[in-house]
Amino acid sequence: MEQEQHGYQCRGAFVLVTLLLTGLVFFLYQADFSVKTSQPAQPVVVELKRFTLDTNPDPAPRGPARIIRVLSTRNEHVLATLSPYGSGFERELLQRFADQYDYSLYWMHSRSPEEAWKALTKGEADLFIGLGFEPSEVLHHKVEAGPAYAHYRPVAVSVKAPAGSAFCPDTVLVTANTTLSAGKLTSDLCGSTRRRLSARRLPTLLGNVAGSKDAVAVVDSGRFRLWQPFFPALKAVTPMGRPVPYRWYWSESRPGLARDLSLFWKSSRSKRVLSQLTELYFGFLPKHTDPYAMHQLVQRVRYGASVWGDDIVRASKKYEIDPLLLMAVIYQESRFDAEAVSATGVRGLLQITADTARTLGIDRSNPHQAIEGGARYLKSLWDSLEGWNLSKWDRWFFTLAAYNQGPKNLEKAREKAISMGGEGATWSELKSIYPLLSKRTSCRGNEAVRYVQRVRFYYYVLHGLVVLAGPEMEDLGALSRVVSLETSPFS
Structure with a gap:
């Protein structure tokens, strides 16, 4: 399967990702608002x-x-x-x-x-x-x-790192629903002229900081990790105080x-x-979000949705797979490059092996057939886990691992987990087992773990982008018709 790719090594890409992602949510959060989600509505x-x-x-x-x-x-x-x-x-x-x-x-x-x-x-x-x-x-x-x-440590968040040892921002922002204080930003060289601003919600605060080269926000690292993918220009520039x-x-x-x-x-x-x-x-969140990788994700997903959106919609509905999850898989596999070929010989949008393509009866180089066949194969792997007594999400993570390294290696990982005194019923357990298979089998266990974690992260980002943009979201092209998901196994 394809590994993480890193293009866009120029300064201009940084500006683009800021416009595409930070700009997307910044104007939405200038005032507090109720986020419309694709999940079932919460109680009134x-x-x-x-x-x-x-x-x-x-x-x-x-x-x-x-x-x-x-x-x-x-x-x-x-x-x-x-x-x-x-x-x-x-x-x-x-x-x-x-x-x-x-x-x-x-x-x-x-x-x-x-x-x-x-x-x-x-x-x-x-x-x-x-x-x-x-x-x-x-x-x-x-x-x-x-x-x-x-425990999460308070961190100062900004679009740029402080110059030298002095850290004296002109404006310090904190949210109203946290006990973190702007006073935690201290320096022997700082005077008392700093302004302190606040916002009711964290995304409002992060949007304001992303729009200013001088402002700094005080947040805890745990909450910042959840929002950083949607404000990729921001980074934690310095830890502050003791863990909370x-x-x-x-x-x-x-x-x-x-x-x-x-x-x-x-x-x-x-x-x-x-x-x-x-x-x-x-468990899938990276320590730091790469703004160039985020730019690539948005660009390629926009391209894929515009070209093959209708195929993804049809396959998702037919095989009861969240279209955003299917898009996350395609992105991880090929970056929506229909002619992608890996070093191991798998090819196409879903990087399907020749044997699997023959079993499915598809031409894996045909993107339309690859999408339908890949979705069908994912669903068949999901169905094969019916008797494993797994939670919904563990079952999907197991399915992804089997898609990457094969169902037989998944069975080996589960058997090894049980032989070591475990239950073999959660992804958190198999995450530590898969790498052990690399020593005695042909299974690339570390790759399986990275694969599942990356797909989970891309799925999280795509879902978040849709949630933040609501009905105005147009970047997903044909998928915008189904992201609210009338009926799905994820409802």
Whole structure:
């Protein structure tokens, strides 16, 4: 299969990617707005007092004693909009707890962590899952802090690196829903003339920084990684301060709930769930986004959609594959080059082997047949995993690994995982197993891992671009008709 390609080594490409990607989202985020996603609609919300409440948290509530009033700020870590992989890391983690202990969730979204903290200490909520938050006051005796399940360091984000050792930006920006402070930017050479600006949402802040060569934003590295692909001109220019813990806080006024939460976080199940969700939502993200690679992705996807969009739409609907996922696979395989030939002899848009092409009865050099045949082969691999008892996404990741290195090598990886005491049922497990196959078999295990991770990343970026642009998105050509996905296995 084809490896990562890096063209565009000139300065002009940097300007182009800024115009194509940063420019795309910058004007949309000059004012706060509600993002329209291609995922199922979230419950209707209304303003009540100073919180935004979900009006239908559970279609069959189990009574007041089993309802948890949950407070959070609106952000990508809690409630996903960019990601195609689920409702959100924090939201899904809490739902796993609620399912295990038979609770219903009633979501309340606050404007800031400080506001949520005050509501929790006053008994107006039962649980606060604000991320990257440390209360300035000593913990209230009626509030318990859960264990820190992750740490992210605050970073200064800018379009350019600071000159020399002095770092004195004219403008410092922070978001209103974080406890990170502009005051964290300190230097012996800095005066007191810096302006501090704020924005309700992180993308608004990043858009403003991307549009200024002098402005700097203070964000935590965890949240910045989720947004950086859509602001490729931005980079973390310097780490700042000590790492910020991510944890839950809950009221002790409900002893039963407090006991269940404590038991959950002490259990081996929580560690397993935490590992799986971390891999699902963040495991594919690169440490840094290459702006030139992002430029190439957008350019080639635009080209592919304009030339073969109708074929992709037909194949996606016929074989129940998200068209954006299919596009991510095509991009990884050939960069939408219908004449691409790899060193191992595979060729065409989907880089299909000669044997597989004969089995499928297609001419792999014909792009129309290659798209239909590649989608059919992906679906056949998916169907072959029916009895493996996999989650939806692990099943797709296994399918991608089998597409890259063959179904027999997937079976070997699974068998080896089981022989080593595992279950062979998650991609997070097989990620560490595949490289071991390279030592004794013909399987290129490291390549399989890179392949799956790259396809996942491209899929995330394509989905995010569609979400951000909403109905105005035209770059995907014919695919713009189906990105809202009437019916799909991803709904």
